[in-house]
Amino acid sequence: MDTGGAALGGRVVRVDRGAVLVLPGDAPAVEEPVRVPLHGEGLVPLLDADGVPGEAVPPAVGDDAVLGAGPDGAPTLVALRPRRAAVVRDGADRTSRAQVLAANVDVVLVVEHLDPDPSPGRVERLLTLAWRSGATPVVVLTKADLVPDPEGMADEVRALAIGADVHAVSVTAGTGLDPVRALLGPGRTLVVVGPSGAGKSTLVNALAGAEVMATGERRSDGRGRHTTVHRELVPLPGGACLIDTPGLRGVGLVADAAALDATFADVAELAGDCRFADCEHRTEPGCAVLAAVEDGTLPARRLDSWRRLAREAAYQERRSDAALAAAERNRVRRATVAYHRFQQGRPVR
Numbered sequence: 024m025d026t027g028g029a030a031l032g033g034r035v036v037r038v039d040r041g042a043v044l045v046l047p048g049d050a051p052a053v054e055e056p057v058r059v060p061l062h063g064e065g066l067v068p069l070l071d072a073d074g075v076p077g078e079a080v081p082p083a084v085g086d087d088a089v090l091g092a093g094p095d096g097a098p099t100l101v102a103l104r105p106r107r108a109a110v111v112r113d114g115a116d117r118t119s120r121a122q123v124l125a126a127n128v129d130v131v132l133v134v135e136h137l138d139p140d141p142s143p144g145r146v147e148r149l150l151t152l153a154w155r156s157g158a159t160p161v162v163v164l165t166k167a168d169l170v171p172d173p174e175g176m177a178d179e180v181r182a183l184a185i186g187a188d189v190h191a192v193s194v195t196a197g198t199g200l201d202p203v204r205a206l207l208g209p210g211r212t213l214v215v216v217g218p219s220g221a222g223k224s225t226l227v228n229a230l231a232g233a234e235v236m237a238t239g240e241r242r243s244d245g246r247g248r249h250t251t252v253h254r255e256l257v258p259l260p261g262g263a264c265l266i267d268t269p270g271l272r273g274v275g276l277v278a279d280a281a282a283l284d285a286t287f288a289d290v291a292e293l294a295g296d297c298r299f300a301d302c303e304h305r306t307e308p309g310c311a312v313l314a315a316v317e318d319g320t321l322p323a324r325r326l327d328s329w330r331r332l333a334r335e336a337a338y339q340e341r342r343s344d345a346a347l348a349a350a351e352r353n354r355v356r357r358a359t360v361a362y363h364r365f366q367q368g369r370p371v372r
């Protein structure tokens with residue numbers, strides 16, 4: 024496949040049913056994105072580092088697209104360049120594969136509100152998602168104007184967000200945004216993830232300096248109503264890109280032991296001192312993790328949260344192994360059918 028330097032390319036801004044919106048990379052100014060139709064199942068080959076097409080996948084927001092021209096001159100999506108980092112969640116149903124929420128990102132902003140109280144478990148879950156992506160996780164605690172001691176609350180979150188910066192911000196009061204703005208270098212891509220109503224689109228607008236995304240009404244119970252319904256990439260005048268996403272309801276994790284260990288670096292370190300290498304930190308003698316809970320150095324909540332996510336990741340891994348095995352059986356069956364048709368001189372489909 025000729026996907027040389029001369030090939031036209033662009034960034035996938037949005038994925039709709041049957042089409043993607045692509046912002047041409049070589050546009051003189053930031054123009055309107057072009058609508059490029061998707062055909063069949065909407066799968067596009069993902070190129071490897073050598074430009075060789077590999078598995079066909081659904082395009083994701085943030086993908087670097089290689090564009091060609093159809094017979095009528097209309098743009099077609101030829102391939103996707105290799106993804107350098109991707110935020111991936113477990114597929115929604117039993118058959119579907121993991122879903123790419125955002126591709127080619129540099130920073131994952133884990134957005135959580137200070138009012139109502141932040142949920143430690145949700146922050147840990149989203150941090151695991153963020154660590155797995157390969158991008159840098161940063162926690163943004165919103166609505167600092169609504170609580171008396173945002174910094175005290177931020178310190179509590181810092182204790183569980185090991186290795187990630189944590190910023191308390193208020194868009195309403197215009198406070199705390201500078202360290203987040205500092206992440207917006209030219210060519211960098213940031214994606215916001217978090218629950219509905221956390222203020223992701225409000226933050227995107229503040230960073231963009233314009234009302235690029237619609238934001239929700241504030242309800243008295245502080246909960247959102249899924250104002251944003253599409254994942255969407257917003258190019259900023261300074262050359263950075265922001266990807267806004269709809270609120271995540273109980274996002275499923277894709278199994279990744281390293282990401283879990285990054286989020287729970289404290290548990291992982293303690294586990295190194297357990298007597299048994301395969302210690303599950305339940306009832307085993309010589310368990311350093313249980314000892315730390317016992318003497319108060321590790322919050323019991325933290326161990327519970329680790330357990331929940333580790334169990335889920337293990338389940339997901341078994342499930343994806345089963346799905347892979349089923350896909351392989353299917354592939355072999357199809358190949359066998361094709362071979363028989365070939366032997367019988369019938370057209371191979």
Ligand SMILES: Nc1nc2c(ncn2[C@@H]2O[C@H](COP(=O)(O)OP(=O)(O)OP(=O)(O)O)[C@@H](O)[C@H]2O)c(=O)[nH]1
Pocket residue numbers: 165166167168169192193194195196217218219220221222223224225226237238239240241242247248249250251252268269270271
């Ligand atoms: N007081 C206050 N309200 C805020 C702040 N940031 C966002 N809000 C309000 O929170 C509500 C939800 O904000 P959105 O930006 O729509 O939330 P979202 O995370 O994009 O929600 P979804 O699109 O549903 O996922 C809106 O009413 C915002 O005005 C803030 O810093 N302070």
Ligand SMILES: [Mg+2]
Pocket residue numbers: 223224225237238250251267268269270
């Ligand atoms: Mg929104």
Ligand SMILES: [Zn+2]
Pocket residue numbers: 294297298302303304305307309310311312313
């Ligand atoms: Zn142990």
